[in-house]
Amino acid sequence: MHHDRALVEARLKRVLDERIRPAVHPESVPLSVGVWHAPGEPVPVEQGVAAPREPTAVGEAWGPPWSTSWFTVSGTVPRAWAGRTVEALLDLGFDENMPGFQCEGLVYREDGSPVKGLSPRNQWVRVGDPVAGGEEVRLHIEAAANPVILDYHPFLPTEQGDRLTADTVPRYRLARMDLAVLDRTVWELVQDLDVLGQLMAELPVQAPRRWEILRAVERALDAVDLQDVGGTAERARERLAGVLAAPAHASAHRISAVGHAHIDSAWLWPLRETVRKVARTTASMTALLEDEPEFVYAMSQAQQFAWLKEHRPEVYARVKKAVAEGRFVPVGGMWVESDTNMPGSEALARQFVHGKRFFLEEFGIETEEVWLPDSFGYSAALPQLVRLAGAKWFLTQKISWSRTNKFPHHTFWWEGLDGTRVFTHFPPIDTYNAQLSGQELAHAVGNFQEKGAATRSLAPTGWGDGGGGTTREMLARARRLADLEGSARVVFDKPAAFFEKAHAEYADAPVWVGELYLELHRATLTSQARTKQGNRRCEHLLHEAELWAATAAVRTGAPYPYEALDRLWKTVLLHQFHDILPGTSIAWVHREAAATYAAVAEELEGIVAQALATLAGDGSAGSTVVFNAAPHARGGVPAHGALPEAPPQAAPVPPVTSVPREGGGFLLDNGLLTVAVDGRGLVVSVYDRAAGREVLAPGGAANLLQLHPDFPAMWDAWDVDSFYRNTVTDLADAEVVVLDGDGTVRVERAFGGSRAVQRITVPAGERRVEFATEVDWRETEKFLKAAFPLDVHTERIAAETQFGHLYRPTHTNTSWDAARFEACAHRFVHVEEPGWGVALVNDSTYGYDVTRSGGADPGRPGTPPATGTTATVRLSLLRAPRFPDPRTDQGTHRFRYALVPGASVGDAVREGYRINLPERRVPGSAAVAPLVRVTGEAVVVSAVKLADDGSGDVVVRLYESRGGRARARLTADFPVSSAAVCDLLERRTGEATVDPEGGGLALSLRPFEIVTLRLGRV
Structure with missing residues (x-):
């Protein structure tokens, strides 16, 4: 027998596509279809089910963007089908090559109870198994006409991303509305050939196993009568039984598949549509759980469970039942799969508080794994928060998207800011929408970085974002791949079970310290x-x-x-x-x-x-x-808690002088700083009198607005590529530079179709230069930055993150350093030489970049002596991408930021709070002491609140803010009956004792340690 490999593979593909797959449903009859197009926003289920229908048919157009149509399909099961399995095949006009991101449906029974979702790879609804024949079938479909927004080649600006601007042209045509017989034997043959064909394609050409499979496949194809596929399918399966029974090698990689449907809580659809996506997917997954005893499905995001509970209680009841059975697994322990770069300290903590508490209260489950497959980089504060929330494992996949450097581990210990470590896994399958295809499994095995030390990885399996989740075909693959020669072993498993086994075999995994920065x-x-x-x-x-x-x-x-x-x-x-x-x-x-x-x-x-x-x-x-x-303006002691008993007595503050400057502009002086603003409205000098030094780099101009072209290679709203720096326009021309009161200069600029008005202020008695910037932004595909060239020689900067700060290099020694050309900071960026530093604080920006500039090269003839290196810090203010929102950020924006010369990190912390938490003044006659006082300059209070359980206890959360050891004393100004150390969920983890000598609680904190205290009231 001649075995031409390419010929057999081509034959397999054609026979599968043209003969065997169509024979899975060998007989069908059309269903009658009626439709009601709901006006406006989605209507309640009872209204949609009861609304009058108009006749429609396959081939008819439906679905203007964001509309909802209610279809009713009805028919009778032929009596000749008695004893067979029958399904309704309901194709709304899907593109099977793009699961998710298009129209979707949820099927209801006549009484309005949900059955399952409809999606491109999940178009079937079981009618009977077996049927008696003669059954009347009547189903309702809530069909959502979500427009296709995402087209990868290219990303085209579209007005379809808002119902206010979308057109009214129908986007879809009904493609199939039938009752059909399911031939289980043919379906199983498809799965056999699918798995073996994919495995064969991934095995080396010289591998004997590949040729064994090829010969078996050829024999099976010979056994199929193409005019009677159903009658010969069992015979063909028998020809494959031997190769399917060959066990995996003892050293085969082990993959824990986890049923999964990554559903973005909003993205290319609004929040209201996510509510329905969750209902469709969970309806399908709970139905699949009933059919497939080995299936385990995991779902993150407490918010999505809460939506389900509120909007689809019938589906939620099914979810609760499956959770109680241990097969529908809540994971993640967060309210949503949040961004972790930009949320503030308390907000990131509360993601865990509200997420974990929901799962505890609703299901009695303590989620132990943090599940964030798709966020855009991971804060170095996370490991401590994970552990303080009662979790111990972390999972993501997104770092595999990094463009410059391949992350060196898949299973490792991740160490955060304070030294806390959490056991972490990156699935080497490199997708959170795995299908368990041969190509994916081979990639997972070859890609796994811990080969030889660890043996297992995880695979989130299922279509997301409206694709419908895990399919019965994926489960069929897993059954065949559980113990199959040439393949990794695949078994559906709970995430916690995977982590337990991975941790047990690889407790001495390597350590990665610091943030998980996404190079994209x-x-x-x-x-x-x-x-x-x-x-x-x-x-x-x-x-x-x-x-x-x-x-x-x-x-x-x-x-x-x-x-x-x-x-x-x-x-x-x-x-x-x-x-x-x-x-x-x-x-x-x-x-x-x-x-x-x-x-x-x-x-x-x-x-x-x-x-x-x-x-x-x-x-x-x-x-x-x-x-x-905010913390006190002097000394850095947090005054959180309540009103001071009296306003602090300030020392006499010298007045601010404002005088014209020779050559144009103005000179502002408050006795601490002397600031020169030139005729262009640029700050050309900031002199720190106490330090006796200039703040700005030689020849530099601060608060310089700079405009770059901004057209990334791919992801418009997501990406800025390094080549943007190749072209820059300095916005140095001013229409107006005038004195606008003592200590304030107003500058007005026009550029392109935009306009910027800035007020530069030197407040009395403060070592701070404030900038209030208002931009009427009318640009497209541009990037606006505010530059501050600083005469500071430093190899690193400190950028605030949650509950502390982290250091990033100012140089580009390595590809890892160079890839961080845009990074995140919260309220401050701080640069420092030993003994003297500068902070740049802000009220609303997150992106920044920093570059080093060198002096002239003394080795080159005709050049002046070197002046050393300086650091330029730039705040990222505005962009103007056109996808997915074609008018991103058009309009007026206001920013406040300040330059603080002579600042320590502690000063940066204080000033960052100050600019974000303005002073409150109210008329009144009652002086009220703070609830709590904290002594210890490095310790900051991030929250004072009453305990969530309604007990009336006062909860205080504080942290060490400077990266060193700290001692502090917390004193409550109310009778305290008990004091305890708690986790983030305010559960007691230890006792806190009042110092018998000094009163209050004596605290000793590690660098960046977070402490939550619960104070019982008498």
Whole structure:
């Protein structure tokens, strides 16, 4: 027998595609179809089921963007089909080559109870197994006409990303609405040939196993009568039984498959559509769990469970039952799969608080793994937060997307800022939408970096984002691959079971220290500035609202707004999802986000105002109560807790002088700093009088707005590529440079179709230069930065992250260093020489870059002596990508940032808080002492609140902010009955004792350690 390998493989593909797959459903009859096109937004299920239908048919167009159509299919099972398995095949007009990202459906019974979802690779609904014949079939389909936004080649700007701008042209045509017989034997033959064909293609040509499979496949194809596939399928399967029974090698890699459907909580669809995506997918997955006893399905994001509970209680009941059986597994322990670069300290902690608490209260489950496959890099603060939340494992896949450097591990210990380590796994299959294909499994085996030391990896398996999750075909593959020669062993498993086994065999895994930086998607730190500003403002207002409400509750007995704060926190946490806060969603999402942030801010301001009014008492006396929720302006001691008993007595402050400068511009002087603004409106000198040194690099100009072209190679809203730096326009021409009051210069510039107005201020008595920038932004595909060239020789900068800061190099010694050409900072970036530093603080930006500039080369003839290296720090202000939102950030934006010369890291921490937490003033006659006082300059309080359980206990969270050991004393200004150390969920983990000599709690903190204290009230 002649065995031409290529010929057999080509034969297999054609016979499968043209003969065997079509024979899976050998007989069919059409269903009658009626339709009702719902006006506007989706309607309740009972309304959709009951609405009158109009006749329609296969081939008819339906579905303008974002519309919903309710189809009803009806028919009778032929009596001749008695004893056979029958399915309804319902194709809404799917593109099978693009699971997800298009139309979807959810099937309901006549009584409105959900059956399962419809998606491109999951178009079947079981009618009977077996049928008796003659059954009447009537099903309703809630069909969502989500437009196809994503087209990879190229990314084209589209107006379809918002219902306000989308057109009304139908996008889909009904393709198939039939009742059909399912031939199980033919279906199993398809799975046999599919698995063997894919395995054969991945084995080396010289491998005997490949040729054994090839010969078996050829024999099976010979056994198939192409005119009677159903009648000969069993015979063909018998020819394959031998090669399918050959066991895997003892050393075969072990893959734990986990049923999975990565559902972005918003992205190329609005939040309301995610609610329905979750319902469709979970309906399908709970149905599949009933059919497949070995199947295990995992789902993250407590928010999505909560949506299901609220909007689809019937599906949620099925989920709860499957969770109780241990087969539908909540994972992740976070409210959403959030971005982890930009959320503030408390916000990232609350992701775990609200996520884990939901799973505990709803299911009695303590989730132990953090599941973040798709976020755009991972903060160095995460390991400590993971452990403080009661979890111990971490999973992501996204780092495999890095463009420059391949990450050296797949299983390792990840060490965070404070030295806490968490056992971490990156699935080497390099996808969170695995199909368990031969190509994927071969890649996982070859790619796995820990070969020889570890033997197993994990594979999240299933289509996401509306693709429907795991399919019965994937489960069929897993059954065949459980113990098959030439392949990795595959078994469906719970994530926790995988981690237990991986940890047990590889406890001495290598250690990676610091952030997990994604060398891609760096522009997510800047895109959609309004969304980022809304997040920052609401985070700090939540901090204030908790603080003031707790103070009012303890001092006056005022009711604490538990429900409101819980709801508002969850709203802010939802919007930290990794396609909302990063600015990578459609226009609809960001339009709604702006309105949501405004409403949240208004409600929080109301909570603060109510608490302050309660504390202030009778305002008729006309006195003023002053409080700044940031650390004190002097000494760095946090004044969190309540109102100081009296405004601090300030030393006499010299007035600010403002005089014209020779050659144009102005000279501003407050006795501490002398600032020169030239005729172009640029800051050309900042002289630190105390240090006797110039802050700016020789010849440099600070607060220089710079404009770059910004057209990345691929992902518009996501990426900024290094070549953007090749072209830059300095916005140095000013239309107006005028003195605008003592200590303030106003500068106005026009560029392109845009306009910028800046106010440069030197406040009295402060070592700080403030910049208030307003930009009417009308650019497209441009990147706007604000540059500060600093005369500081340093090899690293400190950038604030959650509960601390991390150091990043200013040089590009290695490819790893060079790849960090855009990075994240929260409220400050700090550069320092021994004994003297400079901080750049901000109220709403996250992206920054830093570069080193060298002096002239003294070895070259005719050049002056070298002047040493300096560091230029630039804040990223605005971008203008056109996909997926074609008008990203068009309009007016306001930014505040400040340069702080002579600043230590502690000063940077303080000034960062100051610019984000402005002073509050209310009229009143009551002086109220702070709830808690903390001594110890390095220790910052991140939260003061009442315990979430309603007990009335006061919860205080604090952290060491400078990266060193710290001693502190916390004193409560109310009777304390008990004190305990807690985890993030406010569960006691240890006792805290009051110092009998000095009173209060004596604390000793490690570098960047987070401590949560629970104080019982008498």
